[in-house]
Amino acid sequence: MIRNPIPWPDGARCAVAITFDMDADSILHLAHHEQANNKVMTMSMLRYDPEVAVPRLVDLFAEFGIKQTFFLPAWCIERYPATVELILKGGHEIGHHGYLHEHPNELKPEEELYWFDRSIEAIRKATGQPPRGFRAPSYRFSAKTLDFLVERGLSYDASLMGDDIPYLLDNGEGRVVELPSHYAMDDWAHFMVARDFGYMMPIKAPSHGMDVFREEFDAAWRYGGLWISVWHPMLMGRLARAAALADLIAYMKDKGGVWFAKLEDIAAHVRKVVADGSWKPRIDRLPYYPGPIPELPRKAT
Numbered sequence: 001m002i003r004n005p006i007p008w009p010d011g012a013r014c015a016v017a018i019t020f021d022m023d024a025d026s027i028l029h030l031a032h033h034e035q036a037n038n039k040v041m042t043m044s045m046l047r048y049d050p051e052v053a054v055p056r057l058v059d060l061f062a063e064f065g066i067k068q069t070f071f072l073p074a075w076c077i078e079r080y081p082a083t084v085e086l087i088l089k090g091g092h093e094i095g096h097h098g099y100l101h102e103h104p105n106e107l108k109p110e111e112e113l114y115w116f117d118r119s120i121e122a123i124r125k126a127t128g129q130p131p132r133g134f135r136a137p138s139y140r141f142s143a144k145t146l147d148f149l150v151e152r153g154l155s156y157d158a159s160l161m162g163d164d165i166p167y168l169l170d171n172g173e174g175r176v177v178e179l180p181s182h183y184a185m186d187d188w189a190h191f192m193v194a195r196d197f198g199y200m201m202p203i204k205a206p207s208h209g210m211d212v213f214r215e216e217f218d219a220a221w222r223y224g225g226l227w228i229s230v231w232h233p234m235l236m237g238r239l240a241r242a243a244a245l246a247d248l249i250a251y252m253k254d255k256g257g258v259w260f261a262k263l264e265d266i267a268a269h270v271r272k273v274v275a276d277g278s279w280k281p282r283i284d285r286l287p288y289y290p291g292p293i294p295e296l297p298r299k300a301t
């Protein structure tokens with residue numbers, strides 16, 4: 001099924017990264033700046049992230065002896081230092097996820113770079129090192145984002161959906177490892193309801209959502225793929241879902257041959273097997289097009 005399977009460390013069948021995006025209330029301030037403070041229920045739902053869910057997830061990871069990756073908007077890093085300390089104490093990675101969850105592809109390039117650099121600085125201050133990886137808020141990776149990743153020396157991106165295994169992004173100046181995921185692996189699609197974001201979907205039972213994630217895992221295990229969740233503590237860290245998550249991790253462990261890893265370690269592995277010639281990656285050159293395709297007339301503005 002996979003034409004150029006990557007050799008995983010120690011002959012593992014697949015790599016698993018249970019990544020969480022701890023957006024907390026950044027997304028409410030971004031969407032409803034003036035009214036955010038008056039939306040108390042939504043605020044409480046979002047603050048469940050740092051107050052309840054992340055501590056629970058850090059405990060769960062410790063129980064299973066695995067280290068994982070958390071993406072935090074830098075504003076959340078500054079706002080919730082005790083939660084950041086818990087994540088770091090657990091040996092987990094903190095990745096770049098914008099400053100206030102702003103959408104890069106809706107900004108001017110200089111605005112995107114301003115928030116990008118401001119976030120790097122906040123991560124450096126809180127963790128003692130710059131971020132190794134980036135996930136664009138709401139997948140809003142812009143035509144300029146790769147240039148900034150290359151310029152600032154980040155090792156990987158985890159925003160795109162272009163393959164089932166790692167691949168490389170090349171802008172002509174440098175390369176970044178892409179660690180892709182896809183919508184089925186995002187818990188919003190299965191569990192999110194929030195009137196203040198205009199997001200009203202039927203909620204699945206934890207077991208039904210888990211069926212999707214487990215079947216994705218079974219395929220990754222069978223064919224040598226990469227399984228990356230794009231989850232949110234306030235959704236997957238809720239009691240019944242966290243219990244189902246514990247069962248899923250136990251299932252993966254029982255199956256054997258699974259490499260549980262932080263994304264920075266997966267990116268480092270990819271760079272190693274590419275450098276020593278033991279694997280030839282697929283390469284995407286970005287941007288895909290220099291502008292709108294010429295086959296259609298440009299609209300007069």
Ligand SMILES: [Zn+2]
Pocket residue numbers: 021022023097101137138
């Ligand atoms: Zn996010």
